[in-house]
Amino acid sequence: MTGPGDTKANGGEFVSEAEDLLEELGRELQGLEKERRQGRVRPQGINAAFRHVHSLKGLSGLFGHAHLGQLAHILEDFLDGLRMGRHPLDESALDVLFESHERMESMVASGDEAQAAPLDLINRLAAGEEKKPPPDGRRTSLPEDILRSLTRYEEHRLDASIRAGHELWLVGVTLPLETFDEDLRHLASELNDGGEVISTLPCYEAGDAEARLSFRLLYACGSDAGDIKERLPKDASLEAIAVHEPQDEVTWVSDEESLAGSGPEDDVFAETLDRASVRVPLERLDRIMDVVGELLLFRHRMDGVSRELMEGEETRSLGHELHRASGELDQKLQDLQRSVIGARMVPVSRIVGRLARLVRKLARASGKDIMLETEGSGTELDKMMIDHLQSPLIHLVRNAIHHGIESPLERKQAGKAPTGRLLLKAVQRGNEVVLSLSDDGRGLDLEAVRQTAVARGMLEENAECDLEVARQLVFQPGFSSVEQVGEVSGRGVGLDVVKRELQNLGGEVRLLSEAGAGTTVEISLPITLAIMPCMVVRSGGLDFAIPVSGISETLRYLQERVETVAQRPVLRLRGETLPYADLRELLHMPMVNHDEPGFVVVARVGAGRLAMGVDELLGQHEVVIKPVGPLLDGLPGISGATEMGGGRAALVLDLPSLAAAPIGLSGSTNLETKASP
Amino acid sequence: MKILVVDDSRSTRAFIGGTVEKAFGAEVTESSTGFEALRVLPGQVFDAIIADINMPDINGFELLRYLKTHPVYSTIPVIIISTQMAQEDRDRGLAAGAAAYMTKPFQPEELETVLRSLVTVEG
Numbered sequence: 138m139t140g141p142g143d144t145k146a147n148g149g150e151f152v153s154e155a156e157d158l159l160e161e162l163g164r165e166l167q168g169l170e171k172e173r174r175q176g177r178v179r180p181q182g183i184n185a186a187f188r189h190v191h192s193l194k195g196l197s198g199l200f201g202h203a204h205l206g207q208l209a210h211i212l213e214d215f216l217d218g219l220r221m222g223r224h225p226l227d228e229s230a231l232d233v234l235f236e237s238h239e240r241m242e243s244m245v246a247s248g249d250e251a252q253a254a255p256l257d258l259i260n261r262l263a264a265g266e267e268k269k270p271p272p273d274g275r276r277t278s279l280p281e282d283i284l285r286s287l288t289r290y291e292e293h294r295l296d297a298s299i300r301a302g303h304e305l306w307l308v309g310v311t312l313p314l315e316t317f318d319e320d321l322r323h324l325a326s327e328l329n330d331g332g333e334v335i336s337t338l339p340c341y342e343a344g345d346a347e348a349r350l351s352f353r354l355l356y357a358c359g360s361d362a363g364d365i366k367e368r369l370p371k372d373a374s375l376e377a378i379a380v381h382e383p384q385d386e387v388t389w390v391s392d393e394e395s396l397a398g399s400g401p402e403d404d405v406f407a408e409t410l411d412r413a414s415v416r417v418p419l420e421r422l423d424r425i426m427d428v429v430g431e432l433l434l435f436r437h438r439m440d441g442v443s444r445e446l447m448e449g450e451e452t453r454s455l456g457h458e459l460h461r462a463s464g465e466l467d468q469k470l471q472d473l474q475r476s477v478i479g480a481r482m483v484p485v486s487r488i489v490g491r492l493a494r495l496v497r498k499l500a501r502a503s504g505k506d507i508m509l510e511t512e513g514s515g516t517e518l519d520k521m522m523i524d525h526l527q528s529p530l531i532h533l534v535r536n537a538i539h540h541g542i543e544s545p546l547e548r549k550q551a552g553k554a555p556t557g558r559l560l561l562k563a564v565q566r567g568n569e570v571v572l573s574l575s576d577d578g579r580g581l582d583l584e585a586v587r588q589t590a591v592a593r594g595m596l597e598e599n600a601e602c603d604l605e606v607a608r609q610l611v612f613q614p615g616f617s618s619v620e621q622v623g624e625v626s627g628r629g630v631g632l633d634v635v636k637r638e639l640q641n642l643g644g645e646v647r648l649l650s651e652a653g654a655g656t657t658v659e660i661s662l663p664i665t666l667a668i669m670p671c672m673v674v675r676s677g678g679l680d681f682a683i684p685v686s687g688i689s690e691t692l693r694y695l696q697e698r699v700e701t702v703a704q705r706p707v708l709r710l711r712g713e714t715l716p717y718a719d720l721r722e723l724l725h726m727p728m729v730n731h732d733e734p735g736f737v738v739v740a741r742v743g744a745g746r747l748a749m750g751v752d753e754l755l756g757q758h759e760v761v762i763k764p765v766g767p768l769l770d771g772l773p774g775i776s777g778a779t780e781m782g783g784g785r786a787a788l789v790l791d792l793p794s795l796a797a798a799p800i801g802l803s804g805s806t807n808l809e810t811k812a813s814p
Numbered sequence: 815m816k817i818l819v820v821d822d823s824r825s826t827r828a829f830i831g832g833t834v835e836k837a838f839g840a841e842v843t844e845s846s847t848g849f850e851a852l853r854v855l856p857g858q859v860f861d862a863i864i865a866d867i868n869m870p871d872i873n874g875f876e877l878l879r880y881l882k883t884h885p886v887y888s889t890i891p892v893i894i895i896s897t898q899m900a901q902e903d904r905d906r907g908l909a910a911g912a913a914a915y916m917t918k919p920f921q922p923e924e925l926e927t928v929l930r931s932l933v934t935v936e937g
Contacts, residue, residue, distance in 0.1 A: 195897040198919035286879040339880040
């Protein structure tokens, strides 16, 4: 672990400083909540919260508190998004901020390493990350040396002020050495009332007496020079900064136009307009991706070498040098990786055109009046995903039109608008994109589902069929509630196929329904299959990678947490009872002796959760997934393999097939029967 | 050797201070903000300044800009430190005249190596 050698001895110092920072963070958060209620959030408050978390991250790094550092790191990113205007400070943002604060307090109080990495919070913090607005293009007459000394945040505030139509000023003051800090704080609070002090720049002035200091404040404000001067000390100077409109007006206007006209049918048109782009076969990008993956492995090896060098008395400084170089290489490689992934991304709107045409055609064929609306169709997904999404989406649209949305007459009788509404919505949540297709039709007909299931022998004659059961049933192979193969709906293909297709893409599908009010099918998909953040675990001497998107939390294994209920092992977790199994059992690996696992990974599978015992957690890695060889292909529970460096490979776990359960995790499944002794 | 450490984190100051005291027998002055640094600068002659980027009042870049435009202070080597893994910070710091850039957390030996290359150590 990096940091001071006498880490343990300095534990008290760590705790006291961390507590101070958390106390200040708590104060800022409360201030922010109050300001939000009053409708005016000061950017300075968000920035102060950011700085406290930033310091906490540094502190955790210094003392080797990995989990706290990890949470602080991602919280810092989240706050950075808030202060840079990438996402709004709304209710849910405040919720997760307060929860993170509380969690960090308990981590500091209990000694971080005793607690598991708070993956749940980390996932929520990673969600909601949105894209930066495009740079404004307006330039100022600020001297280069001042521009260079702005932090990214100050640059953003400058940009935001210009966008808001504020004027820019440089305020010059010369203050006595004894009181300059107090004077400046006073002046800043005076000025911040009607504008914003963006940067405070100490300046050397040739005539300055020894006991005086000169400053220039970069100030953005809506009021005129006269008003500002009233707030300044008498001997202060005020200089206006010119803001130039973007020079390249033509590109700017055409950008606006292409945004305004991004209707679904205009896609092809928009593409031909976009002269600055090149079409590249996906395989070429795949090849680049592979090479980056291999380079990352080399980097890993370099790291190993540098560590060995650092241990040697004579080679230590050489080792540090190499270590630093390899760290920088790593950053560059990650940039490269992100760029390649970025190049594979296409907006969901690419498939909207086809769906809209399909809706029109099917509606006409079935004598219904239906409108397709979209939300968030600019959300981007891997091109390969988009291609493979078409067929399941078409199927879902057919289903909604055939089973969901009623005829205009029926709708009128039910008190609904005669025109049925289909809504395709796409939202990015962290590493996932959630697509949902909602109709405002009659909802899932439970009785019809029950009868079909009975007729197909999937349900006992008198069995109850509530919404939960119906939801499971419709995804079962062989279930299809269409009486005959209709013109509109599928050709005897059921939702089970849709589910399987989506699972092959690493996705999950859920069905939500409200009787009379409609049905929503929600699909969550990883943004890309090319690379996946995975938690790497060791079990029975082998390494396995578990996609982070499927993990709800990790915790230390405690014998007393595992009990046997109805002859099946279960894990008690905060009042919940989860099916439990050792990963070795799940994968039919030999259990040499009954030694206890070290950790438990709680995975999300469909609507349920599954707790798996593993020997060790090896940490989180960005993993490039490769197909497994013919020997392992088709093995349930394994979806691919990845190289870990140093000649080791890890198998990538496929959670849905690992927990393959006909009816949820609560029913009798092969997984749980095998897990029982 | 006299070193000025500017960082709003107590532990980081203590860590850096402890490291340079042990390695060089250096005399360390600590400032928790850029303002404090501005106040201590006129009275002493420092051999090197180690400053964090993210600080309240004035940030490390603003401090660096001041030092590099000042006739007396401009020759003092400045090491910029940051926890941010941003290449941008590093490039900016170096372009603005920083002698070195280090990313927290780092080992005492790393700081020692960097300082040794910047400052002529007597004895």
